[in-house]
Amino acid sequence: MSRAQSIMGMATLALRGMKRRPTRSALVLAGVAVAVFLFCTVDAMRSGVERATQKSAGETALIVYRQNRFCPFTSQLPQSYESAIAKIPGVASVTPVKIVVSNCRASLDVVTFRGVPPQEFAVTHSGSASAQDMQSWLSRGDSALIGRELAQRRRLKAGDRFTAAGVDAFVAGIIESDLPQDQSSAFVHLSFLQEQAKRGGTGGVVTQFDVRVSDPAQMDSVAQAIDERFAKDQSPTTTRAETAHVARAATDVIVLVGFAQALGIAALVAVFALVANAIVLSMRSREKEISVLQTLGFRGVHLATLVLLEALLLGGVGGMIGAGASYAAVSLARTAMTMEGVSIAIAPSFAIALIGVAIAIGLSVLAGIVPAIIAARQTIVAGFRS
Amino acid sequence: MQNTNATTPQIHGSSDIIVCDNLEKHYSRGGETVRVLESIDLTLARGAFVALMGPSGSGKTTLLNLFAGIDRPTAGTLMVDGQDLTKLSRAQLAQWRATSVGYVFQLYHLVPVLTAYENVELPLYLHELSRAQRHERVSEALEAVGISDRHAHYPRQLSGGQEQRVAIARAIVTRPALLLADEPTGDLDRVAAASIMQLLSQLHSERGQTIVMVTHDPSTATHAQRLVRLDKGQLVEDVAVLS
Ligand SMILES: Nc1ncnc2c1ncn2[C@@H]1O[C@H](COP(=O)(O)OP(=O)(O)O)[C@@H](O)[C@H]1O
Numbered sequence: 001m002s003r004a005q006s007i008m009g010m011a012t013l014a015l016r017g018m019k020r021r022p023t024r025s026a027l028v029l030a031g032v033a034v035a036v037f038l039f040c041t042v043d044a045m046r047s048g049v050e051r052a053t054q055k056s057a058g059e060t061a062l063i064v065y066r067q068n069r070f071c072p073f074t075s076q077l078p079q080s081y082e083s084a085i086a087k088i089p090g091v092a093s094v095t096p097v098k099i100v101v102s103n104c105r106a107s108l109d110v111v112t113f114r115g116v117p118p119q120e121f122a123v124t125h126s127g128s129a130s131a132q133d134m135q136s137w138l139s140r141g142d143s144a145l146i147g148r149e150l151a152q153r154r155r156l157k158a159g160d161r162f163t164a165a166g167v168d169a170f171v172a173g174i175i176e177s178d179l180p181q182d183q184s185s186a187f188v189h190l191s192f193l194q195e196q197a198k199r200g201g202t203g204g205v206v207t208q209f210d211v212r213v214s215d216p217a218q219m220d221s222v223a224q225a226i227d228e229r230f231a232k233d234q235s236p237t238t239t240r241a242e243t244a245h246v247a248r249a250a251t252d253v254i255v256l257v258g259f260a261q262a263l264g265i266a267a268l269v270a271v272f273a274l275v276a277n278a279i280v281l282s283m284r285s286r287e288k289e290i291s292v293l294q295t296l297g298f299r300g301v302h303l304a305t306l307v308l309l310e311a312l313l314l315g316g317v318g319g320m321i322g323a324g325a326s327y328a329a330v331s332l333a334r335t336a337m338t339m340e341g342v343s344i345a346i347a348p349s350f351a352i353a354l355i356g357v358a359i360a361i362g363l364s365v366l367a368g369i370v371p372a373i374i375a376a377r378q379t380i381v382a383g384f385r386s
Numbered sequence: 387m388q389n390t391n392a393t394t395p396q397i398h399g400s401s402d403i404i405v406c407d408n409l410e411k412h413y414s415r416g417g418e419t420v421r422v423l424e425s426i427d428l429t430l431a432r433g434a435f436v437a438l439m440g441p442s443g444s445g446k447t448t449l450l451n452l453f454a455g456i457d458r459p460t461a462g463t464l465m466v467d468g469q470d471l472t473k474l475s476r477a478q479l480a481q482w483r484a485t486s487v488g489y490v491f492q493l494y495h496l497v498p499v500l501t502a503y504e505n506v507e508l509p510l511y512l513h514e515l516s517r518a519q520r521h522e523r524v525s526e527a528l529e530a531v532g533i534s535d536r537h538a539h540y541p542r543q544l545s546g547g548q549e550q551r552v553a554i555a556r557a558i559v560t561r562p563a564l565l566l567a568d569e570p571t572g573d574l575d576r577v578a579a580a581s582i583m584q585l586l587s588q589l590h591s592e593r594g595q596t597i598v599m600v601t602h603d604p605s606t607a608t609h610a611q612r613l614v615r616l617d618k619g620q621l622v623e624d625v626a627v628l629s
């Protein structure tokens with residue numbers, strides 16, 4: 001008899017067994033789904049952190065920050081540094097940025113105002129917003145271009161007004177960007193933000209400078225040159241690669257995510273235990289059934305296949321439900337973890353969903369191996385006498 | 387499918403379906419050896435309908451299990467349907483069972499999550515048959531046991547007599563040379579028992595099905611042609627039944 005045919009037969013049996021014990025199957029599937037959901041969601045956070053903080057080879061973005069300051073409220077640099085930085089060899093562009101955040105601690109609902117020189121921004125981000133939105137933004141002093149994520153989170157669209165961190169702005173349009181920093185930001189005119197933030201003459205003060213270097217290989221040397229340039233100045237600076245800047249700000253979050261990841265892995269261990277338990281229980285109540293199948297001529301390999309397919313189905317279907325739910329939840333929530341003014345986007349990933357399903361299947365099949373061997377080795381007469 | 391043919395000469399079509407010589411079955415229980423079957427010599431003809439009787443614990447089920455190849459003798463020779471069962475490996479024995487024997491249990495032992503139709507179809511997954519061929523075989527078997535109208539029912543939706551009919555259909559659907567039944571009416575009321583016996587007799591007379599049936603009900607045994615009696619693991623009587 002052909003192997004494919006007998007495997008088809010076993011698959012049919014396994015599927016029927018699962019469908020027709022709906023309560024048992026639903027319980028196991030729900031358990032597997034919850035565990036995989038947890039794992040995938042935590043992993044979406046982890047990969048968000050990784051994307052935002054891991055150094056990449058082609059990186060050209062530097063952040064110039066006030067030395068020993070860790071929050072946009074306290075990092076204060078004179079806007080006049082702009083021209084000095086621009087003169088440093090290897091610097092391709094400099095943008096002074098004023099950041100006002102609604103919350104300096106780690107939070108999931110932070111609005112980051114980035115004050116930027118309007119004309120420069122219109123040039124560097126010309127492709128990120130529609131020409132009409134950009135025009136409307138340029139023409140109105142109190143207007144903001146907001147990241148898609150922020151727009152979704154606060155349900156904002158062009159023409160709305162919104163207030164955060166004491167700043168009241170008009171939404172000129174939505175800005176599209178892959179950069180996590182842009183996703184939860186509201187870009188406003190630098191002068192407007194300086195005006196808003198001015199409490200006793202802090203005009204001309206910015207939070208940081210966003211610098212682009214012309215050659216990725218010069219990141220370190222340019223950063224060093226910038227810091228040396230202002231070392232003896234009134235406001236000394238610390239310049240880091242953008243990823244390093246985010247990583248430093250996100251230290252606490254990274255620790256938390258690592259902890260959450262351990263929980264996610266514990267959840268997967270629970271998948272293993274759950275499926276193993278379900279299969280062992282079902283085998284115990286089916287010793288006679290196995291003996292009957294053996295009497296009909298089913299061999300050890302058939303029975304082992306049957307048990308493993310059952311495990312595979314439970315893990316696979318449960319895993320798909322959990323991974324799908326996580327993907328949907330992360331897509332809908334569109335949140336970003338923000339701390340000290342930097343954002344880490346939690347984005348859905350198809351790869352993470354696939355990995356979650358694969359791990360659930362792998363662990364379930366692993367959980368089925370011992371029961372499969374026991375089923376294959378059972379002697380018929382012993383099964384009937386049990 | 388029988389790669390066992392190469393090792394043992396086949397005597398298919400020989401007039402004897404079971405030949406056993408000096409057959410012994412021992413179990414060890416708590417370090418002590420129990421001789422469940424002792425030097426059984428028996429030859430059964432193809433096409434026969436044999437009743438196996440004896441008091442409880444006399445070894446009837448054990449002997450039937452040896453014939454079915456689901457248990458192995460401790461000593462002696464055992465040829466069933468031309469095959470020396472003592473020479474087959476575990477897997478070969480399973481393959482042999484798939485084609486050569488059908489087994490009917492006292493407690494039916496249908497798979498609860500499968501319908502009557504699916505239960506009967508079960509052994510056919512081990513045969514090289516298309517879906518359509520399987521359908522034909524299952525329909526024919528359900529027809530033969532008179533339960534076609536209940537094909538979509540689950541075992542829990544059937545009476546004991548109906549369950550046993552489905553179990554008989556499952557046992558004959560592979561067209562085995564030998565049908566074994568262990569107290570097939572033991573769990574049924576008189577009416578259902580009589581109709582099951584009617585069915586077995588019919589399978590024997592109309593299809594020439596060889597049947598070995600364990601029973602301890604003398605009236606049931608009258609359907610058989612031959613009566614073999616065991617007592618304490620020994621063959622104590624072997625007579626023709628006059629009907
Ligand atoms: N697997 C086994 N292990 C130990 N003892 C067994 C086993 N199978 C049967 N026996 C013993 O063999 C004897 C005969 O059993 P059995 O063949 O079931 O008798 P019957 O079917 O005639 O009632 C009984 O005493 C039973 O306890």
Ligand SMILES: [Mg+2]
Binds near residue numbers: 446447448568
């Ligand atoms: Mg018995």
